[in-house]
Amino acid sequence: MPTNVTPEYLKAEEAYKSAKNPKDKLVALELMLSTIPKHKGTEKLQLQIKRNLSKLKKEVEKEKELKKTGGGSGATFFVRKEGAAQVALVGLPNSGKSTMLNKLTGKDVEIGHYAFTTVKPIPAMLPYKGIQIQLVDMPGLIEGVSLGKGMGGPLISAIRAVDAIIILIDLSVDPIKDLGIILSELEAKGLRINKKVPNIDIEKIPTGGIEIIGENYLVDCSPQDVRKILMEERVHNAIITIKENVTLTDIFEVLDSSLEYKKAIIIGTKGDLPGSKEGLEKLQNAVKNFKIIPVSAINNVNVDILPAEIFSILGIIRVYTRSPKGEIDNEAMPMKIDSTTLDAAKKVHKTLYKNFKFARVWGDSAKFEGQRVGPEHVLRDGDIIEIHV
Ligand SMILES: Nc1nc2c(ncn2[C@@H]2O[C@H](COP(=O)(O)OP(=O)(O)OP(=O)(O)O)[C@@H](O)[C@H]2O)c(=O)[nH]1
Ligand SMILES: [Mg+2]
Numbered sequence: 317m318p319t320n321v322t323p324e325y326l327k328a329e330e331a332y333k334s335a336k337n338p339k340d341k342l343v344a345l346e347l348m349l350s351t352i353p354k355h356k357g358t359e360k361l362q363l364q365i366k367r368n369l370s371k372l373k374k375e376v377e378k379e380k381e382l383k384k385t386g387g388g389s390g391a392t393f394f395v396r397k398e399g400a401a402q403v404a405l406v407g408l409p410n411s412g413k414s415t416m417l418n419k420l421t422g423k424d425v426e427i428g429h430y431a432f433t434t435v436k437p438i439p440a441m442l443p444y445k446g447i448q449i450q451l452v453d454m455p456g457l458i459e460g461v462s463l464g465k466g467m468g469g470p471l472i473s474a475i476r477a478v479d480a481i482i483i484l485i486d487l488s489v490d491p492i493k494d495l496g497i498i499l500s501e502l503e504a505k506g507l508r509i510n511k512k513v514p515n516i517d518i519e520k521i522p523t524g525g526i527e528i529i530g531e532n533y534l535v536d537c538s539p540q541d542v543r544k545i546l547m548e549e550r551v552h553n554a555i556i557t558i559k560e561n562v563t564l565t566d567i568f569e570v571l572d573s574s575l576e577y578k579k580a581i582i583i584g585t586k587g588d589l590p591g592s593k594e595g596l597e598k599l600q601n602a603v604k605n606f607k608i609i610p611v612s613a614i615n616n617v618n619v620d621i622l623p624a625e626i627f628s629i630l631g632i633i634r635v636y637t638r639s640p641k642g643e644i645d646n647e648a649m650p651m652k653i654d655s656t657t658l659d660a661a662k663k664v665h666k667t668l669y670k671n672f673k674f675a676r677v678w679g680d681s682a683k684f685e686g687q688r689v690g691p692e693h694v695l696r697d698g699d700i701i702e703i704h705v
Pocket of ligand 2: 413414415426427433434453454455
């Protein structure tokens with residue numbers, strides 16, 4: 317513990333230690349945070365208090381929610397997955413989500429120039445080069461959904477369940493503010509959008525304490541800090557492998573199993589309205605880790621390039637099977653990136669997998685058309701394979 321904390325802080329800490337329920341703990345932690353001297357020497361402690369606070373808040377909220385619903389199931393926005401992937405259309409009310417769903421899928425969802433036209437998720441299939449992508453039009457997301465406002469609970473749960481996200485932002489209003497609301501609301505509920513999972517491997521072992529490989533990559537903390545955090549999270553024996561620069565926050569993130577990492581693209585809507593050009597420029601200057609596609613649904617600008625852009629964030633490839641007679645299947649098999657010929661065989665039929673001898677491959681992964689390959693051959697998007705048993 318730093319030696320220069322104030323008596324008020326120590327008192328608050330004492331109250332925290334002796335608190336009997338989450339609410340009292342929350343009050344004490346908040347007091348600890350407000351009374352801790354703010355300087356470099358207490359940064360780690362401040363971070364830790366903030367982490368504990370956010371964990372506790374989640375607990376208290378959950379308790380409240382359970383009381384409200386009597387522990388039973390409240391409204392649910394569950395949408396059964398169909399096709400190669402489920403992708404949510406997320407955006408503020410009136411941002412043009414339903415209009416875009418209709419444009420992309422030919423569906424006829426109600427559109428309105430007022431907020432909350434859509435009140436529950438609506439799925440529709442988008443065909444793309446031999447596969448089907450399930451788009452889900454969501455009700456509008458508003459500031460405060462993470463605290464349960466505006467169907468917050470079911471909406472966030474539905475977004476958590478999808479494979480990827482399309483964020484729709486009205487370019488003609490205040491795109492930076494809107495994106496800020498969306499990202500911070502999702503972030504508050506443990507969703508990490510277009511962020512990389514920190515490159516830290518934690519392998520739990522039965523005995524031997526905590527071994528850290530790559531200590532020199534710790535940016536703002538010491539190996540002792542990492543050990544302390546792990547102990548607090550009840551990890552007593554583990555090998556931690558770090559391969560690139562990481563911060564204390566990264567360590568907390570990898571230990572938090574409730575976090576979900578999702579890929580997303582931004583569709584900038586209403587590109588035909590006054591102010592949208594300036595809006596797009598501002599957004600492009602402020603946001604670097606998202607691909608932004610400006611569109612106008614009304615004038616059909618850029619709508620045609622969207623299916624390929626949506627496909628590119630899914631992390632899947634399309635693989636076609638070919639019979640020994642040379643007939644190629646019309647429908648592609650969606651597979652994870654880096655899948656092998658053996659993975660493909662497994663997906664087609666278990667006997668093909670069990671008795672796999674070799675495969676012939678046509679397409680990007682083949683050195684020449686019809687190349688004979690083994691079970692570990694890595695496939696690429698659009699490949700055609702013929703499996704031999
Ligand atoms: N000018 C213009 N208006 C658009 C465009 N796309 C959608 N709109 C209009 O924006 C309004 C809202 O469209 P919706 O598709 O209902 O928006 P939403 O995001 O589904 O709205 P909620 O369901 O309420 O969350 C409607 O009046 C649409 O006609 C566009 O490209 N250009
Ligand atoms: Mg709608």
